[in-house]
Amino acid sequence: MIDINLPQILLGGLNAKQFMQEYWHKKPLLIKSCIQNYKSIITKNQLFDLACQDNIKSRVIQQNNKTKKWHVKQSPLSSLPKTNNPWTVLVTNVNEYNDEIYKFMQKFAFIPYARLDDVMVSYATDGGSVGAHFDTYDVFLFQGMGKRCWQISSQTDLSLVPDSPLKLLQNFAPEQEWILEEGDMLYLPPHYAHHGVALGECMTYSVGFRAPALNELIFEYFMDMVALLEDYDIPNTIYSDADQPATIKPGEIPQKMADFLQTSLDNLVMPSASHLLGTYLTKLNDESIFEDYLNNTQILSLIEFSQKTNIINMHNASKANYDKEYFYINGERSICEIEHIELLHSLADERILNILSIKKHAYLIQEVYEWYSNGWLIIKQ
Ligand SMILES: [Mn+2]
Known part of the structure; x- marks a missing residue:
């Protein structure tokens, strides 16, 4: 540093x-x-x-x-x-x-x-x-x-x-x-x-x-929300109103119907600003660069990778950052387990990782291996 x-x-x-x-x-x-x-x-x-x-x-x-x-x-x-x-x-x-x-x-x-x-x-x-x-x-x-x-x-x-x-x-x-x-x-x-x-x-x-503009971030936030909706298990409950009394104001929206929606909206877990920034800022300029890299590189098996490798680098085109809870790499988010925080933070900061330091973390090595097989992390000769 x-x-x-x-x-x-x-x-x-x-x-x-x-x-x-x-x-x-x-x-x-x-x-x-x-x-x-x-x-x-x-x-x-x-x-x-x-x-x-x-x-x-x-x-x-x-x-x-x-x-x-x-x-x-x-x-x-x-x-x-x-x-x-x-x-x-x-x-x-x-x-x-x-x-x-x-x-x-x-x-x-x-x-x-x-x-x-x-x-x-x-x-x-x-x-x-x-x-x-x-x-x-x-x-x-x-x-x-x-x-x-x-x-x-x-x-x-x-x-x-x-x-x-x-x-x-x-x-x-x-x-x-x-x-x-x-x-x-x-x-x-x-x-x-x-x-x-x-x-x-x-x-x-x-x-x-670059300095992100607020309108762009907010637009991205809602685009992300649309994508996230697919993962949400939204109840398909249909409004019911057996208790609806006769009305002399048929033009008025029933308060109960508004509450029906509001309560569900309040219960949705909205992504945090930091979550949006993490994925937005690490979005790739050009994914084909990794395809080209993988076409010209012999990717090691997980066993070879963990035994033969010492130092792994971020590919020049890879982007990573982190916040208090998560590590973001190339538009993807992964949770930072407490025991991995230091390692993942140093990977983002230094753009290099010593494999020896993660060997005892079975879960992390799996994850790092996946990034390596995507071409996001590379072994420099
Ligand atoms: Mn200029």
């Missing part, structure tokens, strides 16, 4: 505690050379291969040199542009497909995984840009290969250019400008206007965070 009291080069000499107190979700921070002896994390050819895979979300953004018109193409991409116009390719969730990018993302584990979204990697040709815009999330913009000029503004006018295929600011008024070189990083809180232009070929890694 990251020592949150230890000054970090990644944060320009601040420790994680200071960064969170002073900058996170509040104001921008520029960090020069945030990785010692920086070496390329992902090459442009590796990125191009990912960009053109069917199941990966990517897009190409071009701006016409003459007309200045923007053109956006969403994945699936069969090829990348061969043009003199400046263009950018952006690939999302690269952390799920590339071990080095995954490791890079783990440097930010001083922020709850519940907030973490993904690492998007972009490649741009000289002059490539996605225009002046703002994002609704916190982001660390790390400069990989090459250089990019960033302009930022604390402006509150966030009105957008109408009828554009891109979300572009109508009145961008830059206040600060920096040239980011390999290994530099810029942190931006949400709604901070920014514009990055590639100076020569360049690659940028965006560690993006």
Whole structure:
């Protein structure tokens, strides 16, 4: 785990505690050379291969040199542009497909995984840009290969250019400008206007965070409720009213009928907020990644697994978190028995588990084995 009291080069000499107190979700921070002896994390050819895979979300953004018109193409991409116009390719969730990018993302584990979204990697040709815009999330913009000029503004006018295929600011008024070189990083809180232009070929890694919106959560909550209804044993009792007296107000809903429903509603066990968050936040981006993994991997039997394995890791694409009662993994919930709490919490926090430590817990090893057979946990060679 990251020592949150230890000054970090990644944060320009601040420790994680200071960064969170002073900058996170509040104001921008520029960090020069945030990785010692920086070496390329992902090459442009590796990125191009990912960009053109069917199941990966990517897009190409071009701006016409003459007309200045923007053109956006969403994945699936069969090829990348061969043009003199400046263009950018952006690939999302690269952390799920590339071990080095995954490791890079783990440097930010001083922020709850519940907030973490993904690492998007972009490649741009000289002059490539996605225009002046703002994002609704916190982001660390790390400069990989090459250089990019960033302009930022604390402006509150966030009105957008109408009828554009891109979300572009109508009145961008830059206040600060920096040239980011390999290994530099810029942190931006949400709604901070920014514009990055590639100076020569360049690659940028965006560690993006998500913050769930209440309307989305509440919608999800009720969608979950619908699914849960199938598991509920709802009595199909039919309203009966042998005691209904004759009425002179036939238009009035009988109180007894309202009570009939209300009592049953009150008795329903509603999922807790934390339960919803656990399953919602661990929902997978792309399940096919596990199918691909299982197709190329020899899965051990339960006996081999418990005898031969020492260390098991979360697959890069697996998501896990926990609350006081439950452990959530890839959208599924499982109860944390008291004697397993520490182990399951460390699996979610550290994303690694020592099998020796769970050998004496027969039930837990069964469960962990099931996750392993789903491809959710893996044995790294
Ligand atoms: Mn942005």
